[in-house]
Amino acid sequence: MKVYISATLKSFFGRNSETETEGKTIRTILKSLTDKYPEAVKGLYDDNEKLRGFIRIYVNDEDKTDESFLDEAIDENSKVLLLPLIAGGAPDDSIISDERRKDVSLDDNEIDRFNKHLLLRDIGVKGQKRIKASKVVIIGAGALGSPVIQYLAAAGVGTLKIVDHDTVALGNLQSQVIHSFRDVKRPKAASAKDTVRNINKGIEVISENLKIDADNVMSVIEGFDLVIDCTDNYKARYLINDACILSGIPLIFAAIYQYEGMVSIFGLNSGPCLRCLFPEPPAPGLVPTCAEGGTISPLAGIIGSIQANEALKLIIGIGEHLDGRLLTVDTLGLNSGILKVSKNKECPLCGRSPSIFEPADFDYEEFCGLKQDENEIPVEGLTPEELAHKIESGEPITIVDVREPHERAIQRFPDAMIIPIGQLARRQNELNPEHDTIFICKQGLRSILAINTLREAGYKGPMYNLKGGMDAMKDIIFSNEGGWL
Amino acid sequence: MTGMTYCKKAEINTKLTEKIKDHAAKTYPYECCGILLGRQNEDGTVTVTDIRKSANMIKGTDGGICFEIDPLEIYRLEKETEGSTSGIIGFYHSHPDKMAVLSKDDRESMLPGLLYVLVSVYPSGCRDISAWSKTGGTIKQTDLSAPLLQR
Numbered sequence: 100m101k102v103y104i105s106a107t108l109k110s111f112f113g114r115n116s117e118t119e120t121e122g123k124t125i126r127t128i129l130k131s132l133t134d135k136y137p138e139a140v141k142g143l144y145d146d147n148e149k150l151r152g153f154i155r156i157y158v159n160d161e162d163k164t165d166e167s168f169l170d171e172a173i174d175e176n177s178k179v180l181l182l183p184l185i186a187g188g189a190p191d192d193s194i195i196s197d198e199r200r201k202d203v204s205l206d207d208n209e210i211d212r213f214n215k216h217l218l219l220r221d222i223g224v225k226g227q228k229r230i231k232a233s234k235v236v237i238i239g240a241g242a243l244g245s246p247v248i249q250y251l252a253a254a255g256v257g258t259l260k261i262v263d264h265d266t267v268a269l270g271n272l273q274s275q276v277i278h279s280f281r282d283v284k285r286p287k288a289a290s291a292k293d294t295v296r297n298i299n300k301g302i303e304v305i306s307e308n309l310k311i312d313a314d315n316v317m318s319v320i321e322g323f324d325l326v327i328d329c330t331d332n333y334k335a336r337y338l339i340n341d342a343c344i345l346s347g348i349p350l351i352f353a354a355i356y357q358y359e360g361m362v363s364i365f366g367l368n369s370g371p372c373l374r375c376l377f378p379e380p381p382a383p384g385l386v387p388t389c390a391e392g393g394t395i396s397p398l399a400g401i402i403g404s405i406q407a408n409e410a411l412k413l414i415i416g417i418g419e420h421l422d423g424r425l426l427t428v429d430t431l432g433l434n435s436g437i438l439k440v441s442k443n444k445e446c447p448l449c450g451r452s453p454s455i456f457e458p459a460d461f462d463y464e465e466f467c468g469l470k471q472d473e474n475e476i477p478v479e480g481l482t483p484e485e486l487a488h489k490i491e492s493g494e495p496i497t498i499v500d501v502r503e504p505h506e507r508a509i510q511r512f513p514d515a516m517i518i519p520i521g522q523l524a525r526r527q528n529e530l531n532p533e534h535d536t537i538f539i540c541k542q543g544l545r546s547i548l549a550i551n552t553l554r555e556a557g558y559k560g561p562m563y564n565l566k567g568g569m570d571a572m573k574d575i576i577f578s579n580e581g582g583w584l
Numbered sequence: 585m586t587g588m589t590y591c592k593k594a595e596i597n598t599k600l601t602e603k604i605k606d607h608a609a610k611t612y613p614y615e616c617c618g619i620l621l622g623r624q625n626e627d628g629t630v631t632v633t634d635i636r637k638s639a640n641m642i643k644g645t646d647g648g649i650c651f652e653i654d655p656l657e658i659y660r661l662e663k664e665t666e667g668s669t670s671g672i673i674g675f676y677h678s679h680p681d682k683m684a685v686l687s688k689d690d691r692e693s694m695l696p697g698l699l700y701v702l703v704s705v706y707p708s709g710c711r712d713i714s715a716w717s718k719t720g721g722t723i724k725q726t727d728l729s730a731p732l733l734q735r
Contacts, residue, residue: 105655106662107672110696116662142696153693155655162655182655185617185675188689189649189682368683368704368711423706442708 102128102179108154111142125156126169128179155182193416194324194349195229203231203257209301213255226415227255233414234258236320238311238339239329240291241265242399243353243406245277247327250407252295256414258303259295262319263287264310274399311335313460316342325413327351327406333380334461340365340373341458344448349413349422353406355394358431360402363440364409366449367422375443375450376425393505398430478550480566486537497536499523501549502569506541510569515539520549524556532560543568591674591699591717593727596620596632601730605710607637608678608703614647615640619661620674620699630699631731633670636661650689651677674699674717681705684712686723694718699726 100120104112112118113136120135122128129150133140145151156164157180158173173179193200205213205227216222216230235256237248240263248261267275267282267290275287282290288306295304309315311330316338320326326348328339336352343350349367353360365372405426412418425438447454481489489496500507500515507517518526530536538546543566550562565572607616617640622632641652658672665671675698679687684704686694694700696718704711715728 103659105658107658107695107698153695157656157659160656180655180659182659183695184655184693185653185658185695186689186693187615187651187677188687189615189679190685190687190690 100128100173100175100177100179102132102181104181105183107183107185108142108181111139112136123172124170125158125163125173128173129156132181153184153186155184156180157182193229194413195232195416199232200225200228203228205231209255212299216254221417222415226417229414229416230255230411231257233325234260234323235325235327235410235414236260236262236323237327237329238262238319238335239331240275240277240287241271241329241331242274242394243329243331243355243403244287244291244327245275246400246403247329247407247410248291248295249277249298250404251410252298252302252304254407254411255299256302256410258305258323260305260307260319260323261288261291261295262307262309262311263291264308274394274396276400311338313338313458316458317346320346320348323348325349325351325410327410328353329403329406336373337380337461338458341448341455344372345455345457351406351409351413351421353402355398355402357393358395358398359427359429360398361425361427362402362405362409362421363425364413364420364422367413367420370422371440371442372446372449374448375446376440378443378446395430401428401430478547478564479562480543480564481537482566483572486565486572489535489537495531495534497530497534499530499536499538499549501538501540501545506569510573512539512569512572520545520552523549523552527553527556527558530558530560532558535561535563537563537565539565539569539572541568542570591628591630591697591715591726593629593729594632594674594699594701594715595629595729595731596701598730600632600635601713603635604676604701604703605705605713608680608705608710611640611678612705612707613680615642615649615651615678615680617651617653617675617677619653619658619672620676620701621661621665621670622673622699623670624673630673632673632699635676648680672698674701676701676703678703678705678710684714686716690716691723694723696720701728 100122102118102120104116104118106116118132118135120128120131122131133143143151143154155162158177205224210217213227216227217224233256235251237244237259240248240261248259251259265287267278267285267287269283271278272280277294278287278290286308288308292304292306295302307319311319320342326339326343328336328350330336330339340350344366350365352365352373353362363376409421413420423440425440426435427438428435444450498512498515500512500517501520516529538549540546543564546564546568550564553562607618618638619636620632621634621636622630624630638653638657640647641654642650653675661672679702682704684702686702698717700716701713702716703713713728715726716723717726
């Protein structure tokens, strides 16, 4: 019986395309072939002596590869073809290589601990090993960082680096559930590290009490597989984004405000980055950070948990990811949606002809077009001490509070006029241009905007900004408790 | 077609590369696949001289994550090119929304001595193109470039 052997199988059978065999059935034909070409056995059969998946046997143009046809008698004049099935599948999406996965093993304790992961078909031992092999940096151990750090620790991420420059304040405990009351005034990074230790001592935790800047951001993320941005300000977000894109490390971004949050993944498989989505941050005074704007307690838990889940999916290599997409969640109306994020070909960081080659400490005010140009009169500021002195001296002054009602509800400034920024120009005649007027907000940024707004509206009286805002005033106010509040 | 062992270098002109990319982009979000025709050079390199688009035998949503080329199509093409200087030297396929790297399935179904070209394709178009070949049990990335005169 003549058998046609595809040239693509020549590495098994040599270059002969047609071979005479002894067989009368597929089984005997194959036997005859492997007798003739002993080298072909390894190519044709797997370790269990099953015909390999890519071999196809056709008899008169009909696929007869299935085992059930093995002993079917074949007519002498049949056309028997031995052909390859060229096939393939999509690659694994995991950001942890097989080599790294194979380098780790799970002990009995871990098999017990991660039982619920091992039960999931798509995670299993392989996925859990990838989690163990992974190294993740979390920047910001605040509201978003709390669920991210705790869930990644609980899930068994092998190496966690926690970076935060701040200390725990009482007001953090409403949403930053990684810290507890006794951690107040401790560095957040150290407090978070202790919590991780209490969850799993087997995890390597690196805590850095550090403020991210252009000089350190690259070294902070170097050697890690994934960066999770849990910061609350635009300057850090842009620095982290730039460093991740330049280092080729994927970034899971999130932001929360009041009742809403958003999550996206930047720099995954050359996907879009933060600068593709928001080329420029909003003006500093216009959008309060979450420290100023407030958030409902579980919001960070919801959004941060999505970040942690996305991180695990990337590490395990399962599911769809948020690269090129922005997930928005509105917890008040219970709406969520996914917006498409396109790569911007003109992106200065990841576009066709980039202009950013290293992270730079940009001047946030200038970046936002709010920096005063040289012709503009600089805004004069008062330190909290200077303001306290002015008040105590009894000279006639006007204090204007431009904060939102919910911010004033937290801490009222005594005897202050309340004028929202939007109404300042219209209500300028309520101010006395003979008196010094001091503008206050939470952090001393929106008050500058207020002064500039009034100047543009033609107000001529002396105006001062409270440097650092109410936040900087706190200690002084508290030291005079009875008299002030 | 001599018994080639391992393609250390593959040449493909930009016109053919564009043809593959175009096939991948038009087939998105499904995997496209096709056959590479060409010749084995004496210095161990291969030259792709033409490509043939194949239909992905995997239909439905699975066609977005895997592909199969009809074995009979390979047979017919071998008959067609019998006696000519170029024959089947490899295959190409796309990875929609995935990187241009071999998957586990790709590795397992690779035949030794042939060239496998991969292209990553996203909604915005093709991103990367890579080539691979297997010898014995070892799989290596193959340098894929356009011949100097045809760039």
